[in-house]
Amino acid sequence: MEEAIQKADVLIEALGWIRRFRDKITVIKLGGSVMENPDALRHVLIDIVFMETVGMWPVVVHGGGAAISRAMEAAKIEPRFIHGRRYTDDATLKIVEEVLAGQINEDIAQKIEEIGGRAMNLNFKTTNVLFGEKIQLDSPEGPLDLGNVGHVTRVDRTTIENLCYAGQVPIIPSMAIDEATGQKLNVNADTAANAVAEALGAEKLVFLSDVNGVRTDKNDPSTLVHSLNGEKARAMMTDGRIESGMIPKVEACLQTLDRGVKKIHIIDGRLRHSLLLEIYTNMGVGTEIVH
Numbered sequence: 001m002e003e004a005i006q007k008a009d010v011l012i013e014a015l016g017w018i019r020r021f022r023d024k025i026t027v028i029k030l031g032g033s034v035m036e037n038p039d040a041l042r043h044v045l046i047d048i049v050f051m052e053t054v055g056m057w058p059v060v061v062h063g064g065g066a067a068i069s070r071a072m073e074a075a076k077i078e079p080r081f082i083h084g085r086r087y088t089d090d091a092t093l094k095i096v097e098e099v100l101a102g103q104i105n106e107d108i109a110q111k112i113e114e115i116g117g118r119a120m121n122l123n124f125k126t127t128n129v130l131f132g133e134k135i136q137l138d139s140p141e142g143p144l145d146l147g148n149v150g151h152v153t154r155v156d157r158t159t160i161e162n163l164c165y166a167g168q169v170p171i172i173p174s175m176a177i178d179e180a181t182g183q184k185l186n187v188n189a190d191t192a193a194n195a196v197a198e199a200l201g202a203e204k205l206v207f208l209s210d211v212n213g214v215r216t217d218k219n220d221p222s223t224l225v226h227s228l229n230g231e232k233a234r235a236m237m238t239d240g241r242i243e244s245g246m247i248p249k250v251e252a253c254l255q256t257l258d259r260g261v262k263k264i265h266i267i268d269g270r271l272r273h274s275l276l277l278e279i280y281t282n283m284g285v286g287t288e289i290v291h
């Protein structure tokens, strides 16, 4: 009996949060590292179906870096990264489209349906919602050409909101199309998630990664930083404590906070129900990025 009462208490604790987030958009970025772990992915998707069922509007933006690299290796193309972005020639772009906008995008939507939720995979074959342009990175040696790599300049907000309204979870791969040239572009999934959250004026943006958040020592989980502001983040990037895949995430988060997204969290997607704990309890899991 006591156990049953405790369960009811948990539901009541969630009630306030459920009310607060009803009809509000939360953008969830699924990193490739979480998707490499089928059990972790399944639990994350169950959490997302729960969120939708209680009236929140979850929107998924996903990457799939590890799977793309595997497919490239199978095709005998060596993956190459420049400042954290994948060099994307035409052959690589074809693989990115097949793996990211094809297999992974369809797989996530299908798994959500299997759990009993409703999802809509948004890709070049169904409905594309991300538009962008090619980027060039500056370097002391002159501009660096990354091939078919872009950033998002426009998001089809209406299509995404209509799906949410209709009770479907939009699943968005990190690829865009250049409206002027029709060129398809490979976009870093962290920056794509930030662009979607900004365009939708999301209440929350949650990154599900393979670490428990930002750490002062990246190899030591006990050095988790619970709350990270711009000043601290910039200092940690300058002295190298934040590096590699964490740099584009944190940089884009700081920019996005300036543009109206209310709350941003980086949490561990491998921790069971970390998403629900983050949203529906007072427990702070992971790192919150603040002004």
Ligand SMILES: Nc1ncnc2c1ncn2[C@@H]1O[C@H](COP(=O)(O)OP(=O)(O)O)[C@@H](O)[C@H]1O
Binding pocket: 030, 031, 032, 033, 034, 063, 208, 209, 210, 211, 213, 214, 215, 216, 217, 218, 241, 242, 243, 244, 245, 246, 247
């Ligand atoms: N200060 C830091 N704290 C935590 N992780 C860090 C830090 N600096 C670099 N990292 C790296 O960032 C990685 C997460 O980013 P990324 O590789 O882009 O994964 P994903 O896109 O799947 O979330 C971690 O696995 C870790 O190796």
Ligand SMILES: CC(=O)N[C@@H](CCC(=O)OP(=O)(O)O)C(=O)O
Binding pocket: 030, 031, 032, 033, 062, 063, 064, 065, 066, 068, 084, 085, 086, 096, 149, 150, 174, 186, 187, 188, 189, 190
């Ligand atoms: C331009 C660029 O680098 N695009 C990324 C897109 C996928 C991604 O970002 O996936 P994760 O979130 O799993 O890292 C890539 O090709 O790997």
